[in-house]
Amino acid sequence: MDQVLDIATTILVFGVAYAMLLFIISVGLSITMGLMGFVNLAHGAFAMVGGYVTVKLVTPLGIPYLLALVIAFMAVAAFGVVMERLLYRWVFDRPELDHVLFTIGLVFISVFAVTGIWGPDPQNIQLPKILQGDLNLGVKSIPVYRAFMIIAGGAIVLTLFYGLERTRIGAQVRAAVDNRRMAESCGIPTGRLFTVIFALGSGMAALGGGLGIQILGGLKPVFAFEYLVIFLIVVAVGGLGNVRGTFYAALVLGIIDFAGKYFLPEGGGFFIYGVTFIILLWRPQGLFGKAQR
Amino acid sequence: MQKVSTSLILAGTVALAGAAEAREYRVGFIAPKSGGAAQLGEALERGARLYIKLHQKDLGEHTVKLIVRDSKRPGGPFAKAAAQELIAREKVDILGGVVFSPNAMSIAPLATAGKVPFVVMNAGTSWITKLSPNIVRVSFTMWQAGFIMGEHAARALGCKTAISGYTNYPPGKDSAAAFKRGFEGSGGKVIDSIPMGGPRNAPDFTPFFQRVKDKRPNCFFVFVPGGNHAAAASKTYVALNMKAANIKFIGPGDLTHDLQLQSIGPAIAGTTIAVHYHADLRNNANDAYKKAFAVEYGAKAVPDFVSIGGYDGMAAVFAVIKAAKGGNITAEGALKTLKGWTHDSPRGKIMIDPTTRDIVQNIYIANVVNDNGILRHQTIKTIPGVKDKCKELGIGRCGK
């Protein structure tokens, strides 16, 4: 019995910590896709830049990790606004295939830029002392960093939920995702709304990039390509533009991925894709998406 | 028809190079310059270029031109197309480089058909040398370190049980198989063997490591490719506090790869590795190498076991060029020079086995120690003249 409890704790703790990371990075992608129907494959590039900013603030400059995360969030959010105003706006009205081509082009450029600025070497950081070591839960010891991930992630989730349910801008977002034309004719400025959401989403991705360095094992210039697939899966399973759905999707996929690898390492990377396949066949619109119009 | 055309081309180059004056020897060098493994490609090329710079004078009036091509993604089509271009268009005398085994394998038939000697400077899957009679390997095979580590774990570290975790691709499987053979041959027992994802993206190693932690073996043998994977794996060992659970962390040198060692953090001290080169080896050749490396690439740059492959690979290329004495390099001539070739490398004395064309070298058992905040490898044992056990024992594809 103790052993069962022990294993269950392990899977829950690590699975949820991973899920938080998936959620933080994917949620911005989900909303931008839901709101404008814009397929932003360069979303991972924002996470990558956020990660690099964090590393470079911590290691050479000695800025505390948590502060570095906040700075990365703000810097990349601002960068997102610039990109959105300068480049993205020209292609919003284009067909989806153009979005794909355009944003993949941006990913290629980001890979080049990151390699050029920071070199091809993987980047790592030393966590502050307070986030190292173990936390004894009674049943089992878990790494402090995972506990931190869960708490920080949980706080972000609650803030987002609250913001979306209770604030004016949240209501506007929900309305626009639901029916953009109707929302526009009611006077909701979807363009400006999108800019705000885009900035927020980019900043969240950056935060995820900074938080994930420790879990994903370092940051490389190809980060934006390597993790694109998993972010897309979370968005699709959660349902476009659905924050709650994205959260549950991240939770399901994070825990299943961990449990699968823990119990059946031979199955390797198979699980998460198999589960995605089945879920999407069962509910093509995603776990919490609305039926396709 | 193909033989005719090749020999015609060869005849053509002979005619052109008839007059033996100062000659430029062209060496094709294929390595990842972009993508996830660019760091390893950079290390390999640094080693190769450094050797050329330091030893150019040994060739007298002749010169060497390194023609570099990007192999991009491992397993992709680029390496083979680049090799064809290097042979047919650039008319290289020798092919070299290659970080990934699949690239070495796909190039092998080109080396045979083009009658070009092919010096493999990194790729470590054991049976590569069997794919072409023109291949010589100066790097390592996974079996060398894996087998020795297995013996050492059972005999010296006193481990009775072990779990091996490996990246799920042929070098990883080789390494785990070699460890098992060495470990169980010396009385240990491997109680679990865990494939830990593919070689492309560094996965989150936690589920695999947590599984090991819950099974409580004495030793945990880990093979993951150097670079990103290695850093992630070692960090996971630290993060899960496995040292406190009395699980010894051991593996081939990739685990505490010199390029990543400092960034893993001091908690990795105590790890034991088996490796053919680490930057803290104490010998004159290595002191000189490290010094030259720092002068050329900056004080922060560290040589590692990949760069040494490029460095010694170029030494082999130079040996072939010297033997050609300003004339043409033929595959037969080059192979004659390289079979049984010995060299005083920064990693100690190395030799090319005349029958297998594979490297014979020292394997070092080293501990990671914390030297006033800087992590170093401390050699505790040297096993001289280690051959590739896979071919010695005739296992699987190595046997055929």
Added chain:
Amino acid sequence: MSDATPSPAATELLRAHRFRLIELLPWVVAIAVYFLFPGYRLMATQILVLILFALSLDLIVGYAGIVSLGHAAFFGTGAYAAALLANAGWQEPLTAVAVGAAAAGVLGYVSGWVVLRTKELTLLMLTMALGIMLYELAKDMDEITGGFDGINFENSPILGLFAFDPLFFTSNYWYAFAFLLIGFLVVRLIVHAPFGQSLVGIRENDRRMHAIGTPVRQRRRHVYTIAATIAGIAGAIWVQVQGNITIAVYEFEMSGNILIMVILGGAGRLYGAFIGVIVFAILENMTETVLGTDPPYWELLLGVALVLTVLFAPKGLLGLFDPFVHRLRGKAP
């Protein structure tokens, strides 16, 4: 058909189907490349095969509006069928291509039943998941497939006459050339036939097509199967001309890049596949050689090319030529 004068609409269709002189251009270029650049022949051969692969994808993306991020599933299945047959001793290449085509076609038909019920992002994710699952499978079964490291194998001469050349890729090139030519003619026939036109109709408005009695789902399944079969052929040839296979044939990059190539050249216009593949492959492979640069500038140039294409050539690179073509034909664009 022959006795009645075709209606204006039918005339337009027939005119589109008629061969024009300019259509000889790619083939003349392909023949010239063979003789001019023997040192790049393997790369050129790879490009020929990729064009065939891109054509098969264009058939579903450009004509039927089925956007797939997992087309390598079929490419790889054809490739493994051919490679494993040769490795097991069945070295005749043409029958191996047939087996590869059949294997990919069956996979296409079966998976089409399942995934084509969905659209847009879901369809994208399902095709992608399928491709990646096959990749993982091939990686894990490396006793058979050779996995990450791959296998080298040999085929017997084509038709018993032309041996594959592992150094100068002579017969290999013409082998790929011939398959591309045949494949192209087949695809061209399909898209100009009523079947192909009904696909365009489905892409534009599937409800209306359904309303006028077109079996929409069936058509989509059929074209998906055809595209899978052609992709399987491309995969089989890809490994045969190189004499080598690795799990890269199932890689996500394979699916992603080929989709980018199709859109880059211009989806739904046949020759877009030619232009897209050639531009992509040349930027990817030749940038460093031409510029003599050391760091990977190919990523920059490729990225910029993609971004500029979207901004300034919304119909793909081929679309840039539209104004000239229209002027030549004396029509307003």
